Amino acid sequence: MPNPIRTFFDHSRHKLSVYNFDATLDVLAFHGEEQLSQPFHYVIEFTCSEQDIAADQLLNRDARFSLHAPPRQHSFLTRDLPIKPLRTLHGVVTGFKRLSGSVNEARYEITLQPRLALLARGQQFRLYQHQSVPEIVEHILRSRHDFRGEDFFFKLTRKYPKRLQVMQYGESDLAFIARLLAEVGIWYRFTGDERLHLDVVEFHDDQLHYQSGIQLPCHSPAGLSSSEQDGVWALQTQHQVVERQVNIRTYQHRDAYAHLDGEIDHTRGATTTYGEAYHYAEPYTALGDRYQFYEDLPPETGYFYARLQHERYLNDQTRLSGTSSSATLAPGQVLEITGDAPQAFARGTVITHLSTRAARDASFEARFQAIPYSESVCFRPPLLAKPQIAGTLPARVSNPQKNDPYAEIDVEGRYCVQFLFDRDTWKPGQESMWLRLARPYAGDTHGLHLPLIAGTEVAVAFEQGDPDRPYIAHALHDSEHRDHVTLRARNYKRNVLRTPANNKLRMEDTRGKEHVKLSTEHSGKSQLNLGHLVDAEQQRRGEGFELRTDGWGAIRAGKGLLISADEQPKAQGETLGMNEALAQLEEALQRVQRLARNAVVAGGLEADETVPKQLKAALGQLKEAGLLVSAPAGVALVTPAHMQLAAGQTLSAVSNNTDFSALKRFTVTAGQAIGLFAQKLGLKLIANQGAVSIQAQNDRLELLARQGLDISSTEDEIRITAKKKITLNVGSNYITLDPYRIEIGSPGEVEIKSPHFDYVPSAGRLKTALSPLAEPLADVPNKLLLNFYDAAAKPITDVPYTLTFDNGLVLQGTLDEHGHAQHSPVPDKPARVQYQLPEPEPDQPWPSYDLLLQQCPIGEHDEQLRLVGPDGESASHLKYSATLADGRIIEGMTDVRGYTQRFVTLQPIQFTSLTLLPPEGGEVFCCAAKNAQAPLVIDLTSSNIATNATDVGTSSRTVPLPKGKKRSLTADEISMARTVFKNAVDYSKVKVHRGGWWLFFGQQNTAVTPNGEMYYPESTKYYRDDFANTNDDRDKALFMHEITHVWQYQLGYPVKKYGLTVSAQGAAAYEYTLKSNGELSDYNMEQQAEIVSDYFIICVLGNPRGVWNQRNYTQSPQLLVSTLQDFLENPASKANLPA
Known part of the structure; x- marks a missing residue:
């Protein structure tokens, strides 16, 4: 039976239909482009009887385009059966044109693409954490574009690891997905589900998933004599030399010394390759095994990326192309060509690109591009350009704990940040991967690290501009975290390092007022001040240096300590320069030696002159661990309490004059002997009151004088008593008294002269005229x-x-x-x-001085x-x-x-x-x-x-006076107050007392804030452990009222002073009326507190019924905002205080 004659140039057989559009669309012509890992693009021209189709009837509507075989002569039995299309493309209409019109019909053109192509519209800035590449793609398709399970599927040979973080920066979802898939070698193609009438995206990573079993003969069409069978013709090959091997290297700071160098040659030294492709900084952390292949090779390792890159080079080594009349061809198919085809086509042809066209006056034709099939080299999508971030991105340091005063870092000292572009919701402290902080100095457990607390603005930079390799470049001040050195603060001449707890290193550069201050708030301001010393108002309070604290202090030097007031101008001299002090020690040594010799000659005790020698030897250049104190103008040690000098060996004091004064008692005690030697002016022991007792309790008592020896009693008797014997001797004359007799002896005469001599039982009293003595002095003079x-x-x-x-x-x-x-x-x-x-000033009354x-x-x-x-x-x-x-x-x-x-x-x-x-x-x-x-x-x-x-x-x-229980503000209370007062209040100074103010002695019947601290008496039941976390907004209203008084007090407003006159007005003191042009400073201290409290409850919380004073729930939110406008912009301004 002869072959039926094919009908050419009649392509109305191809069918186009659009969802919910009933009019008949007759195809005139079409042109299509299909490619692996890219959405297909078909431009279809058609006619329709409707003269003016509205764009919304077609645009963005689901559509399908069916390719049918040429018509044939059918038998009577099969003539009315539906003809099954060769291929159907499902998609969405992304473009629509009206080309022309006539009386009977109009000509139009649409663009048909898969739904995936819509992802090219728009751009995103997003983060993806702890997801693999397939999981990221699936997440985007499902969550943002409503793709369902029947719309796509992954059929992969490898299991891809989760990445810590991937950033989508200014890319469309399609560009982002295509880039990620290309990085790991995953390719995709489109097929159709004829049952559900939709397009399906297939994701694959291996040549095993090519569509095989497609065969076509190699022959050219010859007009009307062409056979009915489709074929291929115009086959071409293109060959080029490509890279022989790929070398890789990267660096990972978390394993700084890991070996991450490798090389791959898929061709095993083929002669048609040449050159080395060195790829640095590929995103891998493990090198992998170069001898593993295919599914055994762990994905996203070094050798994995090297093999992918070499496969991309080898994809370009041989390029095949040809033309076919088959409408069944599609990218991802392995085409086997029979007949006389070039040898490059022998092992099979993997179609990577397809260009189709047909018209009513032109037969269907498909031009394809392909690569030879290989079991070792798979098609890999070309790498797409990754966005490069040349500068930095703003972010804020994050913390899982709200208002944490300390930094949140991991075991490696890294931070989590919240990128300001990120609109997604994350758990606090999990908004990003852990980021390193760049520092000016770093080393092995040493460096410079100033922890960043939550909320700090940081600039995040990127290694080589790669969005997936961020690090914190530096921290920045902003309107909510103001710079502490500014022109406004008038401290722009200072260099200041200050921590959140106010630990501070300050260096003042004002010429003539240079100073350095190192301080901490602990122990009541522990400070080291050097140079020009100033107070908090920058007023001079001294110069030199000051080391101070309200706590304990210690100065310790294990090898010795020199404290000297001897001058070394401009720091010229040795650190242990002590010539002046050593000169004093030498002079002391000479004095001790001189006086010691004289005391020995005079019969006194010898001073230990070795002590100054030993001290000079030990303290000279601090050869031993000693303390040397030297001052040219004197040294004073004073205390209102006790003072003790103790030495394990010798305590030596050397001076020109030594004075000891004691208002009560002066005691000298020695375990062995006491020696007193006066070389020139004598020795005086005088007791103005009380007896003088000189005792040698277990030995002799000697009184010796070269000249005279006077023993006198001006108002009483003199007694000389001995147990055994008393002898008075002058030359050879003597008087001896013993218990039994008196003996008087003389080589000369013994005369007794008296006008009357009598023997009586006792001796007469001696009366001798003496000089009068001073009156007794008081023990302690009155002051x-x-x-x-x-x-x-x-x-x-x-x-x-x-x-x-x-x-x-x-x-x-x-x-x-x-x-x-x-x-x-x-x-x-x-x-x-x-x-x-x-005298008082004119018109000024005298103050009352009772x-x-x-x-x-x-x-x-x-x-x-x-x-x-x-x-x-x-x-x-x-x-x-x-x-x-x-x-x-x-x-x-x-x-x-x-x-x-x-x-x-x-x-x-x-x-x-x-x-x-x-x-x-x-x-x-x-x-x-x-x-x-x-x-x-x-x-x-x-x-x-x-x-x-x-x-x-x-x-x-x-x-x-008695203390009550008190606490600091909670983190949430501080956060609540900051919504209004920002940083105008030093929240660390605010205390909340669970009890009344001591001045009211328990008689207080409501809250009070007289001194910058809040007092809530137990009797009122107003106290809360956390005013920010209760179910009653009136608690928050009361807190905001009281924190307003704290703000007034800290800005210098005399709350206690004006509290007397304002609060004396009673309830009227709290009542206020808002004016359209009013300001906060127009109102008294209590009205201000009410206004701020009502603003927070009504405007911030949106609960008018939660105000403290119920009469205020009708206050206008607009007037509250306008009244507080200047205050909210700058709450630290004193201009906001009551006028």
Whole structure:
């Protein structure tokens, strides 16, 4: 039977249909491009009876395009059966044109692509963590583009590892997916599901997944005589020399010395290859095994990337092309060509690219490009350009713990950051992989690392611009984390290193005021200050150096320590330069030697002159671990308590003059002997009062004088007593007395001269005229100390005064620059003082000084008490009554510094109790009711406070008032306050007390914040362990009210002072009316607190019913925001305080 005649040039048989579009579409022509690892692209021209199809009827609609075989003559039985298409492409209409129109029809053109092509629209900035490449691709397809399981599938021979982090930076999802897949050698193609009428994306990584079994003969079409069978023709080959081998190397800081070098040659030395391709910094952490192949080779190792790269080179070694009439061809197929084909096609042809076209006046034709099939070389998509980040990206350091004051780092010192471009939601502290921090200095467990706390802005850079290799380049200040050295702060001449806990290294470069400060907040400001020393207001307070702390201090040097005030100008000299000190030691040695020799000659004890020699030898250049102190103008060691000098061997003191003074007793004790030697001016032992006792308890007592020896008693008798014998001897004359007789002997005459000589039972009294002696002196001279202050505790200076004692003595003087004066000795009599104040300014009233005339009692024992609050503040202007153990009750009022009067007694008497009352008039402070005049009794029986004779006139004892329980602000409370006050409040200084303010003595009936700290009495039930984490927004409202007073106090507003006048208005003090042009400074301190509290509850939390005062729930949010506008922009400005 003859072959049926094929009909050419009639391509209306190809069918195009669009979802939900019923009109008939007659295909005129089409042109298609298909390629492995790229979406296909078909441009189809058709006609339709509808003259003007709306774009939304076709655009972005699902469509399918079916390729049919040429029509044939069918038998009568098969003529009406549906003809099955050779191939159907499913996709979506991505382009639409109207080309022309006529009376009967219009001509159009659409572009058909797979749904995957839509992923090329748009761009993303995203992070993917702990996912493999296939998992990332699947995540994108499912989560962002609604792909389902039937829309795609992975059929892979390898299991790909999870990557720590992958960044999509300014890429479309399609470009990002294609790049990732190409990096690991995964290719994809498109097939169709005829049952579900949709396109399917297949992902493969091996040549085993090519579509095989496609055979076509090699022959050319010859017009009408061509056979019915499809074939191929115009076969071409292209060969080129490609790289022989691939060398790889990379560096991984987590295994810095790992061997990560390798090389691969897939061709095993083929002569058609040449050259080395060296790839550095491929993204692998393990080298792998170069002798493993195919699925045995672990993916994403060094040799894996090397093999992929060599396969890409070998894909270009031989390129095949040809033309076919078969509509069944598709990329990813292995085409076997029969007949007379070039030998390059012999092993099979892997189609990588297909270009098809047909029209009503042109037969179907498919031009293909291909590579030879190989069992060792698979098709690998070409690498796509990876985005390069030339600069840095902003991010913030992250932390899983909210408001953590410390850095969150891993065991390698790395940080997690939140990239500011990232819109995805992550758990805190897991927003990125761990990133290294670049530093100016690093080494093996040494370097420079200043930990970054959460919220710090950082600039993240990328190794070689690779988005997947980030590191923290540096940290930056921003509007919420301001620079501590600025022109605004007027410290731009300083170089400052300050940590979050205010540990500080500051170097001032102002010429003439250079200084260095190293300090920490611990132990009450422990500091080392060098150079020009200043206070917190940058006012000079000295120069040189200062090492200070309120805690313990220690100076320790294991090899020796030199403390010297001897000058070394401009640091010229040796570190241990001690010539001046050694000269003093040498001079001391000479004095000791000279005096020691004279003492021995005179019969005295010999001083140990080896001590200065030994000290000089040991301390010279600190050859031994000694302490040498030297000062040209003198050294003073003083203490109001005890002082002890102790030496294990010899204690030596050498000077021109040595004076020892003791107000009570002077005791010298020696275990062996005491020697006193005066070379020139004699020795005096004088006791103004009390007996003088000189005893040799177990040996002789010798009194020897070259000249005379006088023994006199001016007002009593002289007794010379001996148990055995007394001998008085002058030359050869003697008188001997023993218990039994008196013997008088003389070689000459013995004369007894007297106008009357009589024998009586006892001797007469000797009466000799002597010079009168000084009167007895007091044990301790009385001293009087004056201190004069105004109401603000500021000293009143240069004021004349007059002291009048009851015995008539009058003393006058002028207070010094500190408001002090002192007189000693003074009579043991009562006295009064009168200050002569200057005349007041015109129209200025005199201040009230009720204590200008004060009684100044003086006695042998006294004490003064100072009352302080729980945090060391002065308890000023409090009435008190002190009860002493002898029953006396002394009343008074504390001064501005919390001091009582001096309590004076003749004997030591203990204090038993102290009763206190608040100031008269009952002060009213922030949010507090008027306090009652209830006494506070402090038991002093166990405190051992008594009047004493130590430092009479100047001593004092501190009595602390009772403390309550207190805590610091919680992290969430700080976060809540920062929404309004930002960093205008030093939150570390704020304490929350679970109890009332001590000044109210338990009579407080609501919250109070008088001194920058919050007090919540137990009776009010207002206290919360965390005001930010309760179910009642009124707790937050009360907290925001009180933190406003903290803000006022820290900016310098006198909260206690104005609390009296403001809160005295009662409820009216809190009521406010908002104005359209009003500012926060227009309102008093209580109104400000109400406004800030209401703003937070109404505008921030959005719960008007949660305000503290329910009458305010109707306040306008717009007016609240406009009133606080300037304040919210700059809460640290004092201009926001009440005007």
